[in-house]
Amino acid sequence: MNKKVHTNNLSDVLSRGVSEVIVKSELIDILKNQSSLRIKMGFDPSSPDLHLGHAVGLRKLRQLQELGHTIVVIVGDWTAQIGDPSGRSSTRPTLTKEEVEKNSETYLNQFFKIVDPENTEIRYQSEWFNDFRLSDIVNLTSRFTVAQFLAREDFNNRMKINKPIALTEFLYPLLQAYDSVITKADIEIGGVDQKFNLLVGRDLQSMLGQKPQNLIMVPLLVGTDGHHKMSKSLNNAIGLTDHPNDIYGKIMSLSDESIIPYLTTLTDIAFETINEMNNSIKEETTNPMEIKKILAKEIVTNFYSSDKAKHAEIHFEQTIQKKSIPQKTRVFTLSSSLIDEKYRLTNLLVTVSLASSISASKRLLKQGSIKINGQKITENLLVSSIKSQSIIQIGSKNSVELNINHKK
Numbered sequence: 001m002n003k004k005v006h007t008n009n010l011s012d013v014l015s016r017g018v019s020e021v022i023v024k025s026e027l028i029d030i031l032k033n034q035s036s037l038r039i040k041m042g043f044d045p046s047s048p049d050l051h052l053g054h055a056v057g058l059r060k061l062r063q064l065q066e067l068g069h070t071i072v073v074i075v076g077d078w079t080a081q082i083g084d085p086s087g088r089s090s091t092r093p094t095l096t097k098e099e100v101e102k103n104s105e106t107y108l109n110q111f112f113k114i115v116d117p118e119n120t121e122i123r124y125q126s127e128w129f130n131d132f133r134l135s136d137i138v139n140l141t142s143r144f145t146v147a148q149f150l151a152r153e154d155f156n157n158r159m160k161i162n163k164p165i166a167l168t169e170f171l172y173p174l175l176q177a178y179d180s181v182i183t184k185a186d187i188e189i190g191g192v193d194q195k196f197n198l199l200v201g202r203d204l205q206s207m208l209g210q211k212p213q214n215l216i217m218v219p220l221l222v223g224t225d226g227h228h229k230m231s232k233s234l235n236n237a238i239g240l241t242d243h244p245n246d247i248y249g250k251i252m253s254l255s256d257e258s259i260i261p262y263l264t265t266l267t268d269i270a271f272e273t274i275n276e277m278n279n280s281i282k283e284e285t286t287n288p289m290e291i292k293k294i295l296a297k298e299i300v301t302n303f304y305s306s307d308k309a310k311h312a313e314i315h316f317e318q319t320i321q322k323k324s325i326p327q328k329t330r331v332f333t334l335s336s337s338l339i340d341e342k343y344r345l346t347n348l349l350v351t352v353s354l355a356s357s358i359s360a361s362k363r364l365l366k367q368g369s370i371k372i373n374g375q376k377i378t379e380n381l382l383v384s385s386i387k388s389q390s391i392i393q394i395g396s397k398n399s400v401e402l403n404i405n406h407k408k
Helices: 007-013 024-033 052-065 097-111 133-139 146-149 154-158 165-183 192-207 244-252 256-264 271-282 288-303 306-323 344-353 358-367
Strands: 019-024 038-042 069-075 120-124 187-191 214-218 331-335 370-372 375-377 388-393 396-407
Touching: 007 024, 007 052, 019 192, 024 214, 038 052, 038 331, 052 069, 052 187, 052 214, 052 256, 069 097, 069 165, 097 120, 120 165, 120 306, 133 165, 133 214, 146 154, 146 165, 165 192, 187 192, 244 288, 244 306, 256 271, 256 288, 271 288, 331 344, 331 375, 344 358, 344 388
Parallel strands: 038 069, 038 187, 069 120, 187 214, 331 396
Antiparallel strands: 019 214, 370 375, 370 388, 388 396
16 A cells, blocks of 8 residues: 655645644655655543544544554543543543443444554553553653643643642543554654644653654634634533534534534545635635535545435435524525625615615624524625525524526
8 A cells, every 4th residue: 555655645644634743844754755654643531423524534533544553443441431631621520431331332333434444453451451561550650750740731831720630630641642652653643732642642652762753733613603622521522433413413503613624624525626615715705504505515425425415415404404494484586787896785684675774784683683594694795695595594584585587
């Protein structure tokens, strides 16, 4: 499976869906000149399922795997019992060994929805940590200082407000770092919130006579709440094994601000096309809902099939959208000759008698009171971006079906 790596391939792998690379010049050099690198990524089975936030890193693994490199997936059956403190404002609840083992059972099938099982090593931390002695812990912890760990932002913030930090939380980055030593990782991939842990891995490898791993950090996906990092515990996650209808529906509920990051990190749509979509949203020439539909179909297709994606779209349109449309909807026919680059939604609302004035239209828009085909609209769209037979709705009872007459 070894392939000659071209600079343009590397540019895409190391830029799209990537927040930071350490050390980029070294990484480019080894990716161009070494045929089989060991690329590591770890996952704590802290819940039974993976979600789209995990898929960002897994897709990066797959890209590198397709360039001929070996993927080393670490199942953190030890670190899951501690809980990663990265980005946390409080100590995570600890899990029992039994809970971790149960969660681990479902992980591999979900990994392989994205990563090719061939040329993949699956390693469990228990392979080496089950035999760890107290002397090994002393040796490991003696290589770093408390001051180094307290300097990390999340610990520092908790210290300032007198929130407790468990001693086990100091062990977490050390155990993750030791994984890199055992597996002789050339590259480690992790979320941008894992930077401290990843750097500890580089340091420990150096201390123990290994060449330090290079790092690829991927962005954190915001969940369906539009505010926080995607997490099962926050109930804002889209699971890899969710039903296709649920994946489609959850994606349609995302904030408009999430559309481009999701397209960039979770699809193979050309970057030029994504830029065009982004510009059309900014210029308000396209209803963001239409781009969300493209995103939702793409993701359901990737994890299931194009047929499942098509059925999910029909289900969404016939159940979710239709349910939110009032039964009594009057029809308004608009001549296409009225539609130009200055004719916007606020003008249309006055034309169809859903608002008494332009200023009233703007207030409704600001209040989030306007829906088109069941989707809340907060931007003053160009009417040319609204499809004929769309349902424009104010509140629960006042609505209009817009028919556009293209006859001159």
